[in-house]
Structures are given as C-alpha cells and as structure tokens.
Amino acid sequence: MTNCxxxxxxxxxxxxxxxxxLVLPEDEIYDQARALWNGKINKRPxxxxxxxxxxxxxxxxxxxxSRGLALSVRGGGHDFAGRALCDGxxxxxxxxxxxxxxxxx
Numbered sequence: 001m002t003n004c005x006x007x008x009x010x011x012x013x014x015x016x017x018x019x020x021x022l023v024l025p026e027d028e029i030y031d032q033a034r035a036l037w038n039g040k041i042n043k044r045p046x047x048x049x050x051x052x053x054x055x056x057x058x059x060x061x062x063x064x065x066s067r068g069l070a071l072s073v074r075g076g077g078h079d080f081a082g083r084a085l086c087d088g089x090x091x092x093x094x095x096x097x098x099x100x101x102x103x104x105x
Contacts, residue, residue, distance in 0.1 A: 011047060014063045019052035036074075045072075 008015075008024060015022055023033045024047050033048050049060045064071045 014049070014060065017059050018049065018056055020056045021050040021052075023048040023050065 008022070011022055011024075023030055025044065027033075030048075033050070034043070034045060036043075049056070051057045051060060061071065
C-alpha cells in the first residue's frame with residue numbers, strides 16, 4: 001500500500017536535477033500546496049513537485065515513470081470530484097507547476 005510519509009532521501013535523484021521545489025508531508029507548506037478549490041476534497045499525496053520550467057516537468061514525469069509510480073496532473077485543480085489529486089499518488093501541475101509522486105511500489 002502507499003506510504004505517504006516518504007523520506008526526503010527517497011527523492012534525492014529527483015531533487016538533484018530539479019530547478020523547482022519538492023514538497024513533502026512534513027513540510028510546513030504541504031497542506032497549502034495540496035489544497036484544491038473544492039475544500040471537501042482532502043487527499044494526501046506522497047509528495048508534490050513545483051516545477052520551475054519544462055525541463056522539471058520532463059524530469060519529474062520520467063523519474064516517476066522509471067519507478068512505476070502513479071502521477072496525476074493538476075492544471076488548475078478545478079475538478080469537482082477532486083481527480084486533480086491522488087491519495088498517496090502523484091500530481092503534476094501545468095507550467096510553473098507541481099508534480100506529485102506516489103509512494104506506490
């Protein structure tokens with residue numbers, strides 16, 4: 001099953017080539033970063049990546065794919081059902097965005 005409390009060390013390779021920001025559940029900004037416009041949706045992804053540029057998006061998607069990890073895309077987070085965010089899963093926001101990583105093996 002998914003472990004949402006991933007250690008930052010699990011993401012070292014991702015961080016090393018990332019121009020943006022990695023946000024994990026233990027980070028102070030995690031709750032704000034995972035928030036969707038529909039306040040009734042309360043999903044807790046294993047991690048979020050705020051991409052600074054297109055290369056970050058490519059790197060994060062390839063990193064997640066190479067590990068067989070789930071990834072969801074958040075364009076604006078305006079899906080009423082909350083499908084822009086996965087529990088323990090990944091999310092990538094469009095340009096200037098976030099990629100969230102699943103802890104699934």
